[in-house]
Amino acid sequence: MSYKVYLDPGHGGIDPGAEGCGKKESACALAVARKVMALLPGRYFEARMSRNSQNIPDNNHPNSDLNRRAREANNWGATIFVSIHLNAGGGTGAETYCAVCGGQSRVLARDIQSQVQAATGIKAHGDPVKTDNIRGAAGDYLCVIRETAMPAVLHECCFIDSAADMARFNPDRWALGIANGICKYFGVPLLSSRGASATYPEKICDTTKDMDMSRLSVYQVRTFHGAQLSSGNSQIALVIPRTSDLWFVVAVGNSGQSAGIYTTLPGKKAVKTFTVKIK
Numbered sequence: 001m002s003y004k005v006y007l008d009p010g011h012g013g014i015d016p017g018a019e020g021c022g023k024k025e026s027a028c029a030l031a032v033a034r035k036v037m038a039l040l041p042g043r044y045f046e047a048r049m050s051r052n053s054q055n056i057p058d059n060n061h062p063n064s065d066l067n068r069r070a071r072e073a074n075n076w077g078a079t080i081f082v083s084i085h086l087n088a089g090g091g092t093g094a095e096t097y098c099a100v101c102g103g104q105s106r107v108l109a110r111d112i113q114s115q116v117q118a119a120t121g122i123k124a125h126g127d128p129v130k131t132d133n134i135r136g137a138a139g140d141y142l143c144v145i146r147e148t149a150m151p152a153v154l155h156e157c158c159f160i161d162s163a164a165d166m167a168r169f170n171p172d173r174w175a176l177g178i179a180n181g182i183c184k185y186f187g188v189p190l191l192s193s194r195g196a197s198a199t200y201p202e203k204i205c206d207t208t209k210d211m212d213m214s215r216l217s218v219y220q221v222r223t224f225h226g227a228q229l230s231s232g233n234s235q236i237a238l239v240i241p242r243t244s245d246l247w248f249v250v251a252v253g254n255s256g257q258s259a260g261i262y263t264t265l266p267g268k269k270a271v272k273t274f275t276v277k278i279k
């Protein structure tokens with residue numbers, strides 16, 4: 001069984017969200033969500049997005065689309081709901097909203113917030129984890145937290161109107177932090193203890209050819225179903241499971257270092273399959 005993660009890049013349609021530093025919140029949030037989607041290990045997670053373009057089902061009514069997102073996650077039976085936004089209004093840092101009642105929503109918010117801070121180096125904006133019940137609502141003000149039937153959070157990556165925050169803003173890093181927060185919440189191994197840049201795979205390689213890799217580049221490797229891919233030295237090349245037969249190899253060592261990558265078939269000894277050399 002896999003956990004169902006509903007990713008919700010905020011805004012869309014005629015609603016760009018906040019704007020600042022020449023960027024639109026709706027586009028930045030989508031960039032992060034797409035990368036989270038690509039990073040979540042497929043052997044543990046199934047992920048869906050509330051939108052995968054700037055369009056929403058009814059572009060002219062972004063407000064009623066919030067209920068559509070919550071309903072969709074409820075009908076799908078999502079295990080968790082993660083909304084991704086950028087803040088505005090004169091501040092700096094990241095923050096994560098959880099449900100007023102706390103519970104698992106608070107645990108998830110804490111895990112995402114702490115992993116984002118670790119992956120990006122950004123500071124928290126005031127209290128790292130907050131609730132929003134102040135704008136005249138009895139319970140949760142945020143629709144996607146109030147109307148969802150599973151632990152839900154809303155992460156504000158940073159302030160789009162802060163030049164300092166936007167100089168730091170990098171969708172790869174935020175995606176790594178959010179994906180790791182989700183992994184941590186479910187007790188799934190984190191994607192990289194060294195905070196490697198979560199770039200999309202550049203190439204799909206075959207599994208027998210030695211590879212010269214730039215530091216922090218990522219290759220996607222396909223193995224036989226049921227085979228385990230492992231690294232002889234995870235300080236140099238990190239192997240991350242994606243699905244039962246797909247793996248990411250991330251070059252995390254320094255120039256000139258090399259590490260063997262091994263394949264293990266069930267009941268067999270590990271066999272060295274290829275060598276990764278850091279360029």
Ligand SMILES: [Zn+2]
Pocket residue numbers: 010011017018025085086
């Ligand atoms: Zn927003």
